[in-house]
Amino acid sequence: MSGRTVSSAILILVLGSFFATLCDVFIKMAGVDVAIFQFTFFRAVFMCLILCPIAVAKYLSSPRSMATLGLKWHFIRGNIWVLAAVLLVISLAELPLATANAVFYTAPILIMLFGAFFYKERLTVDVVLAAVLGFIGTLVILRPTEVTFAMISAVLFAVVLAANSLLIKKLPQEQSMLYGLFVTQLFALPLAGGLAFWEGETFEIEILIYAAVSSICSILYSVSCLIGYRYVASSKVTSAEYSGLIFAFLLGWWVFGETPDLGVFIGSLFVITPLLYLSHRDIRRLKKEQLMSNTRSNLGAG
Template identity: 80%
Template sequence: MSGRTVTSAIFVLVLGSFFATLCDTFIKMAGSDVAIFQLTFLRAVFMCLFLLPIIAVRYRRYARNDFSLGLKLHFIRGNMWVLAAVLLVLSLAELSLATANAVFYTAPIFIMLLGAFFYKERLTIDVILAAVFGFIGILVILRPTEVSAGMISAILFAVVLATNSLLIKKLPQQQDMLYGLLVTQVFALPVAAGLAFWEGAAFQFEVVLFAALSSICSILYSLSCLIGYRYVASSQVTSAEYSGLIFAFLIGWWVFGETPDMGLFIGSLFVILPLLYLSHRDIRRLKKQQLMSNTRSNLGAG
């Protein structure tokens, strides 16, 4: 699929959401007693190993000055990736796949709130209500009678994911996304290696397998985003990524024997529906702007 049409872009993003859920599945399959830092380090290693051949094939397309652009941001994002990877393992070790993913989908809410704080983006009443409903959804999903490490990790993961996503806006536009992803992972290696050494866990072959599989899925998800958002306005297709929650429900039930309760479904609706409304609102605004532009062009031509 080329991603040049809305339909093909949506298909690519749904496929990407499936790979993202598979990534979480492989991490959860590693078990709750997995060596967290060892898994994180191996994931970074495999990301680099899998990306290197792709970058080598595309090498001639890059301008020489592109290689040194945005290194500070890649360094920050690389170390934030390590933090996010650790939080992801901690949350999946305690929460069900569907519950963790439902909380992860609050990341767009944090993106909007952090965007208003760091980029002075305007907060409308719709965005504020979406944030309020989203946090109500978190409470309904988690129903926290007591605060646990898994709950905190899932929410913090969404915050770190949102922050890392906002930093993408600062990256050089002319730089290839996959090359940027490789540099980010390279910068993640020293911290991840240091933490794995400090952890001192015995080497586990199973960790290698799950790290490799989850890394492949992460790269495929990144590729789907690259294709899905390249030619089509993000507001027209971003809702397709919420299909990942359906995959989380199904895989959680099939692989881990998890049975989602009504609270999870209701809480997910509180999180997803306001975001779908905002996406639909943006689509209507874009169509209105395009209609006005076409009308002015026709008047000018007349």
């Protein structure tokens, strides 16, 4: 699977979505009573340890000036990652896997809205409609007759994830994604470590295991995105990532015995359908632009 064709890129992204959901599964398996800050700290530690050989190789093969590029943004993203990781643990501890993931999938909609607000990107009627439907879908999924901390955490996680994703635009494009991820996690260690020390919970070997495997899954997801989006236009394959919601339904049922009700299915449709439409619209636009470009080239050659 090279990722050079649309079909192989889609397959890689589907696998990536599976690993992302598997990451959530291991976080959820850590349990309701897990020491949240300690768990978050060990996740950051394991991600640094896994990425360290790759980062060192990139450092040695690149100009030294490249290593210090974008440090301010890596620092900000690293500390935001700690907040996102904490919110993720809280929401997954109490909410069913499918319910939490359905709420998380509002992040792409929030990215578009934040992009319009902070980067002055064009906000179309379609995007606004997608945002409204996504909000309705979230209400249908959660049905907040009683607002819980887990519900709030799931929504806040989507917001923080969207904000952190937008900050990727600030990172130097010439820098390796995996090297950047290593530096980001390195900057996450002081805050995560400080919170873990303040928490003062006793160490448990289970936390170490779940932190390690969830970190591996998280990195595999990042690698799949790196390969899947590298050679193919993102609009052609991005809908493949929504397969993660299907994995959340299946793994939630298989691992935790959770059976999503009709509200979760309907709410998920409200969230996912507009995103699929926007993706399909972008594909049609690109095809139209390519056709016009080819026509002009042919006329020029004639």
